[in-house]
Amino acid sequence: MTTTTAVAHPNIAFIKYWGNRDDVLRLPANGSISMNLDGLETRTSAEFDPQLGEDEFTLQGVVQIGTAAERVSDHLNLLRNMAGVAWKARIVSENNFPIGAGIASSASAFAALTVAAAAALGLELAERALSILARRGSGSASRSVPEGFVEWFVASRDEDSFAFSIAPPSHWPLIDLIAIVNAGPKKVSSAEGNVLARTSPLQAARVADAPRRLNLCRRAILEKNFTALAEIVEEDTRLMHAVMMTSQPSLTYWEPETLELMRIIPEWRAGGLPTAYTIDAGPNVHCLSLEESAQEVERRLREFPAVSQILRARPGLGAKIVPG
Amino acid sequence: MTTTTAVAHPNIAFIKYWGNRDDVLRLPANGSISMNLDGLETRTSAEFDPQLGEDEFTLQGVVQIGTAAERVSDHLNLLRNMAGVAWKARIVSENNFPIGAGIASSASAFAALTVAAAAALGLELAERALSILARRGSGSASRSVPEGFVEWFVASRDEDSFAFSIAPPSHWPLIDLIAIVNAGPKKVSSAEGNVLARTSPLQAARVADAPRRLNLCRRAILEKNFTALAEIVEEDTRLMHAVMMTSQPSLTYWEPETLELMRIIPEWRAGGLPTAYTIDAGPNVHCLSLEESAQEVERRLREFPAVSQILRARPGLGAKIVPG
16 A cells, blocks of 8 residues: 555634534534635545554654544545445554644644545545545545645535635735744533534524625735725634634633734724734734735734744645645 | 702612613513612702792702703703792702712603602602602602612603502611722713613623512512522622623623622522622622621621722612701
């Protein structure tokens, strides 16, 4: 057997995915828009072997057991069923960024796993089919399959809910500066949180309002209108966190420093510095900016003692096979 | 002319008032429940004088001009119209607690003003009529007119939206420890915020869910069930702040320390200490507790360097005339 390797980038959502209409199929409650993050990546190799008695999943050099390993095996079963193959697999995965800290590691993980395993099984799948399969592993992974700026369709059937590129990475050189205020793993995973979303009395209203936000965000990207993007991205972040904090149990991912940055970043923008915050299911603050303003934003972020690290990413490519 | 003096207490809402169905009449979008705060008070004297050319409003020893004075004069006009009196008034008001910092100073202010001015004008009004009039000055003032634990009806007509006592102060000796993390005046007043509430895509859902929360809260008070009260009060707080932060413009009243206390107080409760947080339109954290637990809660709050002051209140009486 040969080993196949794929690389995928995590993505940062501008319009957030939060909550499912179908938890098993991971059909989202609302559509979403994101940007792949070049520079941050998951690199995953897959090898199917008739001699193996069980799947083996090694992450960051450590053989995984329990939930993480089961989630990978469940995903491999989907692909094995499509290929008509029963062989178990050896999966080795490496991330070059902190895992489980709101930097969408499950997005790049399941995008890379899907692309690597599909190729290793000899499945010749179009981007759309890969996006659908990746979605089954982790909803936002559907968005790490296509390139650049990506939109994921809300739909009621498995085959209709996939992501597609609305603009290539070269379209607009946005910069994402990720201010790490706490790189530790979060207490409630995004997958678990997505199931809780419907327990908030506010989720239905957030979902009903999503088409308006998607339209504003899509237009801002296509027109490269930073101010318009900033306003809708920050609004959408607050809406998602409003739902999180009012779900039962309540989820509050923010640290005190998260709140400080949420307050000061719009002030910086009002003062003429193009920057905007967005926050996933974690305490870290993604500061969007433009090439000409990124250095100044980064300088200001470094003045916060609680910001332990700043990651920098540009629009990234989609998931793809690379030499092993 | 004689001078008439009234005292009223601010109140802390357990189920919050946020947003109006009628901004002029201050008819609320949803019903609310609160507790009057004994120990904190507004003391207001009113004297109508045919010699006066204009209303005079003195607050904390300082003659007021502009918006604050206009709001008082507008309120006096309502009462003058009822009494058929045109005389201007001398109003002197004192608070023994910080003003405009999320401790409902406008509630006690307009309750005391209404009761003092109505008496000075010779109007003999029932509690219900005083509550309705106080509401016209500041919505939550309607709740500072009756005693103890108070519920304010949502209604579509002026004469139907008043507050009434659901239990006297002696019913349940709850303690409210108000942790002051920032005693300065807030940037957006509650009155302005209430007008913005409808700009949040989440407000309608919060309002639609209010009957459920009112039922849970009313029952918890009547049954003196602290755990049930704690859960619904904290949930309701998060719902109001979710609407605030998603209104346009976004309102975030929290300081980083507010967030810290919101995280730790439920942990204290899980550890067996009866306490619960609730937060009005400001950064300060009201920590509800019981007589037997208040001292320990206060001790723990004092360990936070950002908590500059702790106010302590029990269930209070309604607004009433006192010797001048």
